[in-house]
Amino acid sequence: MRNFKAVLKRELKSYFESPVAYVFIVIFLLATSGCTFFISRFFENRIATLEPFFIWHPWLYLFLVPAVGMRLWSEERKSGTIELLFTLPITLWEALAGKFVAAWLFIGIALVLTFPMVLTVAYLGSPDYGIILSSYLGSFMLAGGFLAVTCLFSAMTKNQVISFVISVVACFAMLMLGVGVFTDFLNRYLPVWLSDAISAFSFFTHYQGFQRGLIDSRDLVYFISVIVFMLAANALVLERKKAE
Amino acid sequence: MIAVQSLTRHFGSIKAVDNISFTVGKGEILGFLGPNGAGKSTTMKMITTFLPPTSGTATVGGFDVIAQPLEARAKIGYLPESSPSYRDMNVFDFLMFAAEVRGYDGDERLNRVKKIMETCNLKEVAYQQIDTLSKGFRQRVGFAQAFLHDPEYLILDEPTDGLDPNQKQEVRNLIKQMGREKCIILSTHILEEVEAVCSRAIIIGEGKIVADGSPEELRSRSKLHGAITLELIGVEAKDALAGLEKVQFVDRVTDLTPSAAEGGAEKNGKKVIRLRLYPMSGKSIAHETASFIHQKNWQVDGFTVEKGDLNEVFYSLTKGGVAR
């Protein structure tokens, strides 16, 4: 636990000591509000709901989360610090969890900084705060899912650009499995039970649950299991690849 | 004690380390010597638990690197090749992180870090980002990280690589000083370094141990060991060669005089010749040679008994040749 905390603190600190963190936060805030106000025409609708805000999160995370996570392991491997890290008396899981949670918290901080959105809807009318809360939770879980995927691919290569591109593609696939156009397409060729099963694996399907204001334990369990599964795969990859 | 038992590591079809065994005890400074690609780093990565061996194992202070890696790591201070560190951090934060993971907290942690920064002369750059430091300072940061917990075992992979001569000397002194109560393995391809700091040297070539002994022992395996290099003034080379070859236990004599084309050699207008006398195996020829010269009343300008050349031993052992 001590080592987990040490890694987490080190990682978080290094985010805020580099300009990249602030650039990321600014881009995240600009992009979320830009989409909400200019594409979804939030004000013109004059409806006190944050739906037009949260609807964009999957698509923004698709690029922003891999941008945060791409360096997690590829940089350690490239610069050789991984040799330092794994010859300190620290377990693989402590290091893995520490790095993952730090990046997740960092995205969480960016998410919390979107609170002016909540103030705006509160000004427009009386929104359902339950839905807003569950939507935020869903958004955070979705970010965790994307991040876990990115972590895994960043362990596979020393090249951050490759790690970014593969992560975006993989996240896109995890998302699309449940998006309307794709499920309609599947329905045409596959039996319904199969296409339903496939879309049940999608980030999108489970993200939508939260947007309806329901905190369904199945959606939570889904995201947590995806994260744990990806991190377990990550651990295996690191074991094999760390010394290359 | 570090005990390495039949350690082997393959990378695909390459046998980077091939069945290496040795033990190192307290107070020893073992120089791990070999050309690039010999398998020095790979061996060290296995001893420090970073790389799993293909077969064989090692124990550090009684802890098996495969079965008890965390216990082994706690006892080791390791400086990886080219001393990597988190370059976006400053020196102080980096060492505080290492100290935390090493299990120190509160005042003890702070004191440890302060003390090690003093030992390694890092105080002036304490709050500087590691990325902006010169190679010499970065190396010191690596050392500080490795020495922080006052480990019993130190594994240093090319500790003086990339340093200037003064810094090299500084590092060697530091290592010698530490070596008294610790057990140190350092790798290098610089032979003077082994002679300067190591109490024992292991030469490896292509993943195998090809020699193991003190630097003096290794040097004595050189063809040059016990040979005499002689400079004589005003003596004809022909006469000198013919005479010296008959001295007892002299195996052969070679003429090292620079040829006339190379300018020859002269001293005060007289010709100087330079000869080398090789002894028969295991014999000493200094006394006999000296009395022979005395008897001839030749004028001597130089008389050196060669200790042997580690370079030569190293070269012959690692190029497939055989040293005597």
Ligand SMILES: Nc1ncnc2c1ncn2[C@@H]1O[C@H](COP(=O)(O)OP(=O)(O)O)[C@@H](O)[C@H]1O
């Ligand atoms: N991660 C790796 N993958 C493949 N081959 C490797 C790897 N690490 C080392 N080698 C090979 O193993 C051999 C020994 O390398 P190394 O231990 O680094 O040598 P040294 O440190 O003595 O210069 C070399 O032939 C090198 O190419």
Ligand SMILES: [Mg+2]
């Ligand atoms: Mg090496």
